[in-house]
Amino acid sequence: MPMLFVDLDNTISDRASSFRRWAANYLTNRYGRADNEMIEAMIIADGDGLLPKPQAAAGFAALLGLDASEQAEIIAVMRAGTLDELQPTAGITEALDAARAAGFEPFIVTNGRVPQQEAKVAKLGLADHIGGMVISEAVGVAKPDPEIFRIAARAAGHNLDDGWMIGDSAKADICGAVAAGLNSVWLRRGRDYPADLPEPTYSADSFVAAVELVLANA
Numbered sequence: 360m361p362m363l364f365v366d367l368d369n370t371i372s373d374r375a376s377s378f379r380r381w382a383a384n385y386l387t388n389r390y391g392r393a394d395n396e397m398i399e400a401m402i403i404a405d406g407d408g409l410l411p412k413p414q415a416a417a418g419f420a421a422l423l424g425l426d427a428s429e430q431a432e433i434i435a436v437m438r439a440g441t442l443d444e445l446q447p448t449a450g451i452t453e454a455l456d457a458a459r460a461a462g463f464e465p466f467i468v469t470n471g472r473v474p475q476q477e478a479k480v481a482k483l484g485l486a487d488h489i490g491g492m493v494i495s496e497a498v499g500v501a502k503p504d505p506e507i508f509r510i511a512a513r514a515a516g517h518n519l520d521d522g523w524m525i526g527d528s529a530k531a532d533i534c535g536a537v538a539a540g541l542n543s544v545w546l547r548r549g550r551d552y553p554a555d556l557p558e559p560t561y562s563a564d565s566f567v568a569a570v571e572l573v574l575a576n577a
């Protein structure tokens with residue numbers, strides 16, 4: 360059975376929207392209002408969730424004028440807040456089920472912390488729609504290291520033959536897929552693909568469209 364590896368954040372879990380909602384709440388609680396310019400600045404300080412967390416914390420501190428104790432807490436506050444604000448995206452579970460019905464094993468491969476990533480999957484009700492999940496913190500290997508895909512395939516009882524990866528990060532998801540010999544679909548999210556990185560097999564504008572591409576080309 361071929362694997363269909365899927366990234367979690369901003370692939371089947373709309374972290375960007377939940378971060379934006381949390382940032383608006385945080386600013387409103389702190390300053391009594393949340394203007395768009397400030398929300399955008401927080402999104403930049405967060406680096407789409409991909410910056411090292413101490414760096415993101417320092418960015419928030421500079422932007423918001425946090426004192427030392429607030430800076431020490433801000434990542435935990437942000438994690439709890441974005442989890443609270445997380446909402447399911449229409450069509451995701453149906454697309455995972457369609458992939459499984461077509462003979463794929465859908466399996467999450469995510470870089471992150473175990474409690475946070477497990478809580479997202481629970482909140483979104485994804486567990487019944489995937490074969491399992493490998494989290495970088497749990498296995499000590501992170502995308503783009505191709506070893507994380509081998510670990511996931513072994514956990515599922517399969518191999519990488521005819522496998523696919525869907526994700527929104529060129530660096531982590533697509534470079535990892537290429538290194539592992541997987542086909543891949545990159546989720547554009549309104550961005551251009553970096554010219555200096557190995558290219559995905561396909562690009563798509565949504566997870567649902569990405570799964571359709573996989574099933575049409577499997």
Ligand SMILES: [Mg+2]
Nearest residue numbers: 366368369527
């Ligand atoms: Mg992602």
